[in-house]
Amino acid sequence: MAARSITIVGAGQSGLQLGIGLLDAGFEVTLVSNRTPEQIRDGSIASSQCMFDQALGHERALGLDLWPDAPVVEGIGFTVAPPEAPGVQAMGWSHRLDSPAQSIDQRVKYPAFMEVFEARGGTLLIEDAGVAELERYAQASDLVIVAAGKGEVAGLFTRDDQRSHYAAPQRALALTYVHGMKPREEYSAVNFNLIPGVGEYFVFPALTLSGPCEIMVFEGLPGSDMDSWKGLTPQEHLENSLRILNKYLPWEAARCTDVKLTDTHGILQGRFAPTVRHPLATLPSGRTVLGMADVVVLNDPITGQGSNNAAKCAAAYLEGIIEHGEAGYDDAFKQGLFESYWDYAQHVAGWTNAMLSPPPEHVLQVLGAAQENPQIAQRFANGFDYPPDFAQWFMTPDAAQDYLGSFNPVH
Structure with a gap:
């Protein structure tokens, strides 16, 4: 019997990981990317992508732990910094993780994973996928999965009003990749700082194109002093990052006296509404395609779960497809595949949405x-x-x- 053929649109964490897993399980896989590996490598950063141990375990299981010497994140630190009293830590603690986390710049990771995908027998197709292309894939493949969270294709997946909590962006987001930051003294960590009424700042070590770096993540409340990123040059973006730290978080600013941008593409700013979407999109022909990861469950980065969700969605889909055996991929199967992931992802969405709200009394008690x-x-x-x-x-x-x-x- 011929191998089942699956087309995955989108060569990010979830698409690449699922594609490689399916190849290992004997499927024929075509992976569609709108960028070549070189274009990804030469492009802008897309994420902060700190992955914790369970998500990394899914990569290890597929032989994708390719950076054993990259910096690791050994713990989590948490600080509350009242904006009316700059320099004061109203609350602060840290603890080691049971197993370390790791962040690999996607400009480093995805080209490497694409190479593995092709080496293991996958077909990498470089083209922009719109509705017409999806129709073509759906005709030629047993199953089409959409793992590209932007553009015309992502717009085919409609918002699930029952499962979506917010209708508008809750934060103005900015990333700044830097070299030269002083390391944390005790152990490396995601240092999370909450500035009530202003936003959140967290920072952690990572590996980028030019070696070890630190990723600064800013989450500004809309209209706040931290909502100040639009239209800045790379150098102005760095200066704004340092301005915010000097004003609200002097202990973080003290680590940044000698920082410089990793590269001119090492900045990002934007905003989006956290959204859950229906997992099936119907094409004009009546055929359906299945969404995965950010296409169907898009969370704010405040809890750092994007790449973790992508890895866990890929693992859930891989397990479900393999278990399904030779049976047909009808809509009930596709919906069920998503529900197997939603069993997990609903908890991530609930926690992330809660962290975007002003903390209720019981949360303050726990953190205290x-x-x-x-x-x-x-x-x-x-x-x-x-x-x-x-x-x-x-x-x-x-x-x-x-x-x-x-x-x-x-x-």
């Missing part, structure tokens, strides 16, 4: 308790690796009360 109790800090830090755990103890007042009460039982 983490300052005094290393067990709580450890559990919060490792929630980044497996966000469904937050539902057990963090997401509701009752769960938080029960959890905190377990450390001080009433006799």
Whole structure:
């Protein structure tokens, strides 16, 4: 019997990982990218892509852990910095992760994964995919999966009003890749700083085209002092990054006295509304294609879950497709494949949406308790690796009360 043929549109984390996994399982796979590996390498940064251990485990299982000597992220730090009292840390703690995280610039990673994909027998097709191209793929393939989150194709997937929490962007986003930042003293970490009413700043080590770097991530509340990125040159973007740190987070500014941009493409700014979309899109012919990762569940980067979600969606789809065997890929199968991922992703979306809101009393209590109790800090830090755990103890007042009460039982 001929191998089943699957076409994946989009050569990002989810598309590449799924494509390589399917090749290893004996499928015929075509991967469609609108950019060549060289164009990706020479282009702009697209993400901060810090991946935690479970997501990295899916790469390891496919032999895709290609950067053993890259910088690692060993912990999570959390600080609350009241804007009315610059230089004051109202709350602060850090804890090691049980297993390290890692961030590889996608300009480094994706060309390398594309090379692996072709070396393992995949067909890499460089073209812009619109509706007409999707029709062509759907006619020639047993299954078409869309893993490209932008453009005409992504617009085919309609918003799921029941599962989407926000209708508008909640943050003005900016990334700044730099060399020369002073390393954190104890151990490397995602240093997360919350400035109430202004936004959030977090920073962590990574590997970029020119070697180890630090990625600065700014999440400005719309209309705030941190919503100040539009129309800046690369150098102005760096200067604005440092201005914000000097004004609100002097302990972070102290690490940045000698920083410079990694490259002129090492900046990014923009905003988008976190959105869940229906996973099936119907083409004019009546054929359907299946969305994955950011196409169907797009979260704000505040919890750093984008690449992690992509890796876990690819793993869920890979498992589901292999388990399905020789049966046909009808719409019920496609919907079910997405639901198997949504079982996990709904917890990520819920937690991420909660972190975008002003923190309720029980969240402040938990974060405050983490300052005094290393067990709580450890559990919060490792929630980044497996966000469904937050539902057990963090997401509701009752769960938080029960959890905190377990450390001080009433006799």
